[in-house]
Amino acid sequence: MKSPHTGLNPALVALMSVATGLSVACNYYVQPLLATIAQAFDLSFHQAGFIVTTAQLGYAAGLLLLVPLGDMLERRGLIVTMSLLAAGGMVITALSPTLPLMLLGTVLTGLFSVVAQILVPLAATLAAPEKRGRVVGTVMSGLLLGILLARTVAGGLAQLGGWRTVYWVASVLMVCMSLALWRYLPRYKQSVSLNYGQLLGSIFSLFAQHPILRTRAITGCLIFANFSVLWTSMAFLLSSPEWGYSEGEIGLLGLVGAAGALAARQAGALADKGKARLTTSVGLILLLLSWGITAVGAHSLIALVIGILLLDLAVQGVHITNQSVIYRHMPEARNRLTSGYMTCYFIGGAAGSLLSASAYQMAGWYGVCVCGALLTVVNLFNWWRNSKHESASG
Secondary structure, X not given: OOOHHHHOOHHHHHHHHXXXXXXXXXXXXOHHHXXXXXXXXXXXXXXXXXXXXXXXXXXXXXXXXXXXXXXXXXXXXXXXXXXXHHHHHHHHHHHOOOHHXXXXXXXXHHHHHHHHHHHHHHHHHHOOHHHXXXXXXXXXXXXXHHHHHHHHHHHHHHHHHOHHHHHHHHHHHHHHHHHHHHHHOOOOOOOOOOOHHHHHHHHHHHHHHOHHHHHHHHHHHHHHHHHHHHHHHHHHHHOOOOOOXXXXXXXXXXXXHHHXXXXXXXXXXXXXXXXXXXXXXXXXXXXXXXXHHHHHOOXXXXXXHHHHHHHHHHHHHHHHHHHHHHOOOOHHHHHHHHHHHHHHHHHHHHHHHHHHHHHHHHHHHHHHHHHHXXXXXXXXXXXXXXHHXXXXXX
């Protein structure tokens, strides 16, 4: 029988990384556009923040209901079909004359853009064991770069042709990526003696049986809540009269986050070397430090840039480490492990978006930073209390 590891080469890793980034970006084009969309539909900050929450709840539903299918169905066909459906959701958003129709397009896009989370475990499956952490780190860097650069691309396109242009261009890119994936991804299917209902039920069994998964899922939930707390309210701060930034200028700050994401790529290699606990602890401490610097950023661009850089470095480093750790367990259940972990992750993101918009409405940028710092303190407490479940080697 041919080993699946023979099907992975640097070019395919690069393609999967780009596809992962494009897929997850579908949910984040909206963030630098929130102030503009709020004006277009006459929304409050809180109501505009709910658009982001809707995207992340749709993504969480897809993680729970669709990602486990990767353990049952042939993955190339599943990946291509979901990519095309995500493109369809963005077409609905581009055409939407009212907020309810926009929310429909948003939730459909979120639901099917979880294709990114089928690509990640496929990359882990195709990678040789000694390179798995590095490959996962590379593909996950594509994911976070997609989240961050989505802001830059959206801001630039919106200045050129309005916010709807962003969704038209993104839908075309997804269709083109679907064709490339159909052409170059290897066909892969594994045998699982479970029906769909049993497959979903087994996700909860995995949480019950594996304390490492529980700990890493809670850690992931809270770090992504931090990420959303920062980026959801960024457009509100920078478009305020004091700053007066345009959509394109707001989007450029995504490049700062992208630099942090790239700097975190080595977290997967460190996890391969047994440094997962150290990487996680250092990442969470950096995350807490970033909020103090970001608070100063209310009136200082330099402080804001440094805070963004540290936060995205910390979030990506911990996230890559989390996935590297859980992928060592039960190779035959990687899609279900991903489903469980990433559902928690994006529930955290949805909650963070909602908390962020409410905190900004009530207390401005300082309220946002206090919210993020409190979430990080809770995360540190959870990690230090439960990391004993992992061996000293990581």
